[in-house]
Amino acid sequence: DGGITQSPKYLFRKEGQNVTLSCEQNLNHDAMYWYRQDPGQGLRLIYYSQIVNDFQKGDIAEGYSVSREKKESFPLTVTSAQKNPTAFYLCASSPSGNSPLHFGNGTRLTVT
Amino acid sequence: KNEVEQSPQNLTAQEGEFITINCSYSVGISALHWLQQHPGGGIVSLFMLSSGKKKHGRLIATINIQEKHSSLHITASHPRDSAVYICAVVYGGATNKLIFGTGTLLAVQP
Numbered sequence: 001d002g003g004i005t006q007s008p009k010y011l012f013r014k015e016g017q018n019v020t021l022s023c024e025q026n027l028n029h030d031a032m033y034w035y036r037q038d039p040g041q042g043l044r045l046i047y048y049s050q051i052v053n054d055f056q057k058g059d060i061a062e063g064y065s066v067s068r069e070k071k072e073s074f075p076l077t078v079t080s081a082q083k084n085p086t087a088f089y090l091c092a093s094s095p096s097g098n099s100p101l102h103f104g105n106g107t108r109l110t111v112t
Numbered sequence: 113k114n115e116v117e118q119s120p121q122n123l124t125a126q127e128g129e130f131i132t133i134n135c136s137y138s139v140g141i142s143a144l145h146w147l148q149q150h151p152g153g154g155i156v157s158l159f160m161l162s163s164g165k166k167k168h169g170r171l172i173a174t175i176n177i178q179e180k181h182s183s184l185h186i187t188a189s190h191p192r193d194s195a196v197y198i199c200a201v202v203y204g205g206a207t208n209k210l211i212f213g214t215g216t217l218l219a220v221q222p
Contacts, residue, residue, distance in 0.1 A: 042116065042198070042212030088153055098202070101145065105154035 002027045006091050006104035013085075013111050021076045021107045023091030030096060032074040036060060037088040037106075046089075049074055078109065085111045115139050118199050118213040125220050131186040133216045135199030138180065143202040146173050146184050148195045149215065155198070158184070189220045 004025045013019045025032065031050050035043040045058030049068040063082025068074055074093075078085045091104040116137045125131050135144070143162040149155045159166050159173040161182075166173050170189075175182040186193055199213040 040214060042114075042214050043200075043210075044212075045210065090153075090155060092155075098143070100157045100160045101147075102157065103147075103155035105152060108153070 004091055004093055004102055004104035006089075006107050008107060009105065011107055011109045013109070015111055016080045017111075018077055018079050019085075019109065019111075021078065021089055021091075021109070023074045023076065023104060025072050025074075025091075025093045025102070027093055027095075027102060028071070029093035029102070030071070031094045031099075032068070033092045033094075033101070034058075034064075034066065034074070034076045035090045035092065037090060043090065046076065078111075085109060114214070116199060116201055116211050116213040118197075118216050120216060121214070122217045123219070125189050125218070127190060127220055127222050129189050129220075131189050131193075131218065131220075133184045133197050133199075133218070135182045135184070135213055136180060137182075137199075137201045137211070139201065139203050139211065141177075141180075141201040141203050144175055144182050145198075145200040145202070145210070146182075147198040147200060149198060150195050158197075186218075191220045191222050194218055194220050 007022045033048045034046040037043050044060050047066040049055035052071050065077045088108050090106045092101045094101050119134045145160050146158040147155050170187045172185040196215040196217050198215045200210045203209050
């Protein structure tokens with residue numbers, strides 16, 4: 001079955017450490033996205049990529065970095081510069097920029 | 113004021129009831145999504161619509177572009193419908209330009 005796989009489901013890190021969240025899709029979608037979800041707030045866009053080897057900052061990109069070396073993979077690195085990294089992170093993909101989104105099951109990151 | 117407002121924030125219903133969740137927005141949009149988020153956190157896309165009405169099983173979504181309002185209806189609700197329902201609007205003609213509502217937490221009791 002096609003879909004989006006995010007791993008791991010839960011991730012714990014110490015403050016000051018960089019951590020990379022995995023997102024893999026086998027839907028052959030061109031566009032991929034990273035969102036952050038915090039309690040009481042709507043999802044917010046961190047980074048997005050419309051095509052391989054290209055990506056753009058979203059609304060809250062500070063303290064994060066991404067790469068898009070392969071069509072099926074869009075890993076997100078949460079760096080030590082991110083002031084408040086504890087959150088639920090969701091990866092999504094779509095065939096193009098104006099199509100329904102397909103979401104992964106998310107990674108809950110806790111930084112202490 | 114949020115650009116996308118959902119109401120109610122929380123909703124408890126009895127199994128079999130007809131449920132309506134509302135979404136109002138203040139920006140010009142090209143489309144609107146209704147999403148379902150289950151307790152584990154994964155999100156499923158229910159509808160993407162830009163006009164009129166769409167139906168899928170017991171779910172119906174409507175949108176009135178002039179009034180900047182959309183509704184999600186669930187007929188014959190069931191405990192498995194318990195989830196957070198999220199409205200998101202597309203502005204600027206690109207999926208990356210999404211504004212999400214904060215969600216409506218629905219609990220359907222048997």
